[in-house]
Amino acid sequence: MLPEPPMPHRKAGLRALKALIKHGYILAAFQALHEEMGDVFRLPLPGFNPVVLVGPEAAHYVLITARGDLRWRPEGDPVTKLLRRGVLVEDGERHDALRRIMNPALHRRRLPSYVAAMWRYTDQVSATWNPSGPVDMLAEMRRIALLILMGTLFKVDFAPDMDRLWPAILRILNYISPSLWLVWQDMPRPGYRGAQRQIDDYLYRVIRARRAAIGETDDLLGLLVTAPGMSDDLIRDQLLTMLIAGHDTSTALLAWSLYLLGSHPEIMARAQAEVDSVLGEDVPDFTHLERLVYLERVIKETLRLYPPIHIGNRMAAVDLEFQSYRIPAGTRVVYSIYLTHRHPHHWPDPERFDPDRFTPEQNRVRKPYIYLPFGGGPRNCIGAAFAEVEAKVILARILQTFALRLVHTGVRPHMGATLEPRPGVIMLAQRRRKADSSLVEA
Numbered sequence: 430m431l432p433e434p435p436m437p438h439r440k441a442g443l444r445a446l447k448a449l450i451k452h453g454y455i456l457a458a459f460q461a462l463h464e465e466m467g468d469v470f471r472l473p474l475p476g477f478n479p480v481v482l483v484g485p486e487a488a489h490y491v492l493i494t495a496r497g498d499l500r501w502r503p504e505g506d507p508v509t510k511l512l513r514r515g516v517l518v519e520d521g522e523r524h525d526a527l528r529r530i531m532n533p534a535l536h537r538r539r540l541p542s543y544v545a546a547m548w549r550y551t552d553q554v555s556a557t558w559n560p561s562g563p564v565d566m567l568a569e570m571r572r573i574a575l576l577i578l579m580g581t582l583f584k585v586d587f588a589p590d591m592d593r594l595w596p597a598i599l600r601i602l603n604y605i606s607p608s609l610w611l612v613w614q615d616m617p618r619p620g621y622r623g624a625q626r627q628i629d630d631y632l633y634r635v636i637r638a639r640r641a642a643i644g645e646t647d648d649l650l651g652l653l654v655t656a657p658g659m660s661d662d663l664i665r666d667q668l669l670t671m672l673i674a675g676h677d678t679s680t681a682l683l684a685w686s687l688y689l690l691g692s693h694p695e696i697m698a699r700a701q702a703e704v705d706s707v708l709g710e711d712v713p714d715f716t717h718l719e720r721l722v723y724l725e726r727v728i729k730e731t732l733r734l735y736p737p738i739h740i741g742n743r744m745a746a747v748d749l750e751f752q753s754y755r756i757p758a759g760t761r762v763v764y765s766i767y768l769t770h771r772h773p774h775h776w777p778d779p780e781r782f783d784p785d786r787f788t789p790e791q792n793r794v795r796k797p798y799i800y801l802p803f804g805g806g807p808r809n810c811i812g813a814a815f816a817e818v819e820a821k822v823i824l825a826r827i828l829q830t831f832a833l834r835l836v837h838t839g840v841r842p843h844m845g846a847t848l849e850p851r852p853g854v855i856m857l858a859q860r861r862r863k864a865d866s867s868l869v870e871a
Contacts, residue, residue: 431755434469434480441465454841456739456767456848463768469752472763479761482751483768485775485798490751491741491764492798492806499743499762501808507618508605511625514663515670516811527667528811530656534582534649535811540818541715543581547822548713550576553588555830558858563836566854570683573823574676582649582671585635594631597624602677606845632665632672673846675812681737681847682728682820687827688854689731689782691835696784697828700724704828710862713822713829721821724828726784728820732802734782737847739767741804766801767848775799831858 437445444465445458459481462470468483482491491499502518503509509518516527533539554573558564572591575598579587604621639654646655649671653664690697700723707720741764749756756762771779775796776786785791803810810816827833834857843851 431750431753433757434471434754435466436471436473437462437466452841455844456842459765459768460771463765469754477761479763480754480756482762482764484772485769485796486752487764488741488766488769488798488801488805491743491762492801492804492808495749495751496806496808498745498747498749500746501743503742503744503761511601511605512670512673513666515666517670517674524808530652530659531649531667531811534647534652535815537814539647540814543577543815544713544715544718544818544822546581547577547819548826550580551823551826552830555827555858558831560858560860562857563855564858566687566856567680567684567850568853570687570823571676571680574679574683574819575672577819577823578672578676578679582675583635583668584645584648584650590631594627597627598672600624601628601673602846605673628669628672629665632668633661635668636661636664671812675815677845677847678737678810678812679816679819681735681849682731682816683823684850684854685735685848686728686731686820686824687833687856688835688840688850689734690727691833691854691856692838693782696727696782697833700727700824701828704825708825708829713825715818717825718818718821721825723784724821724825725817726787728817728824729787729800729802730782730784733770733776733786733800734780735842735848735850736766736770736802738802738804738810739844739848740765769799769801772799827858830861832861833858 441462445461448457448461449455451457462472462481463483468487470481472479472481482488501520501524512518514523516524516531519527551573553576554569558569575591576587579585600620601624604618604624635650636654639650640661643651643654645651650664650668653659653667690700703721703723707717711717743762743764745756745758745760745762747758749758749762770776773779776799798805803813803816835854836857837853837855840850840852840854843849
């Protein structure tokens with residue numbers, strides 16, 4: 430019988446502990462374990478003993494080779510309790526049927542129609558920034574991402590409800606973030622039920638309002654309310670999935686992008702010069718985006734270093750084999766996108782921020798499955814194309830309108846619902862030019 434993946438030995442454990450103490454975040458310990466143990470190892474925690482897989486072969490195995498034998502739905506996990514029957518936590522035909530309904534709203538041909546709303550909502554939020562004081566870009570990018578998601582995919586103006594629902598959204602994100610529940614599934618979670626009720630009440634109200642006046646049906650909510658067999662409960666599950674997963678990933682990507690630009694003024698100057706050359710005094714439109722070549726590289730390199738979804742979490746439905754190891758049925762299998770994106774065998778000087786890793790020449794020779802910020806295979810992220818366009822529009826608009834300076838560099842990656850920069854991205858934002866007067870007409 431094949432052996433199971435190895436547990437960390439004493440040297441690996443001590444090195445991981447030292448890395449955690451030195452850097453102050455758990456991913457540093459993961460990196461130390463990977464360097465000591467290789468691409469396959471177990472993570473020994475009470476009640477939580479996953480097999481960790483790293484590298485392109487592991488990603489291909491999870492996403493393609495064994496995908497039919499690995500389940501997405503982690504029964505008992507907070508994310509499943511929260512999203513219920515959301516597309517993110519469904520398997521097989523249930524997932525595929527939901528995705529077929531939702532895909533048209535996120536198809537590339539729909540993206541040009543969203544661009545104006547993206548820059549207008551960016552202007553709406555940035556108009557409130559203090560010109561002489563610090564701005565927390567983590568919070569501000571969350572506001573922009575929420576407005577865009579609700580306005581484009583649900584055709585709802587979220588601004589009147591933003592402040593009221595803000596604490597509930599943050600509490601729900603905290604509920605599904607890795608914490609003691611990994612080893613204590615029934616741990617008390619005070620305040621969560623009230624937050625979920627608030628969000629549910631809001632979403633059911635949005636659903637009822639659309640059913641009462643359906644109007645256009647080409648947005649995500651319109652597609653869901655007109656699809657046969659979609660109850661309000663099932664629609665709620667999809668809306669909450671998109672609300673949580675859709676806005677939080679964009680928040681993390683945008684905040685990390687601004688942090689890295691602020692940490693590398695020469696790269697920010699190059700990106701800003703490109704934006705000025707391409708946009709001039711014009712507002713962004715879809716035809717501009719393909720010419721923002723360097724900004725696209727900045728976004729891709731940000732996604733390499735700090736992928737918002739930094740792990741893939743599955744459950745083995747049957748006994749599996751990978752690289753001469755046996756993975757028993759019922760084992761949690763985690764493939765690390767974060768470690769794969771920093772794998773020294775595939776990325777020279779992997780800790781360095783270098784957008785020119787993504788030149789056309791580099792892209793042509795890159796090995797498959799070493800870069801997968803949106804997953805891969807048949808279940809790659811449903812909103813990947815939307816997120817890439819959104820990030821480019823928002824960052825281009827901010828760079829066009831503001832001169833930015835990072836004022837706090839003590840930032841570390843935090844394993845929340847996504848990989849966030851904590852305690853925040855604090856910048857000074859001095860206006861370079863006046864925003865368009867129609868910014869509130871989103």
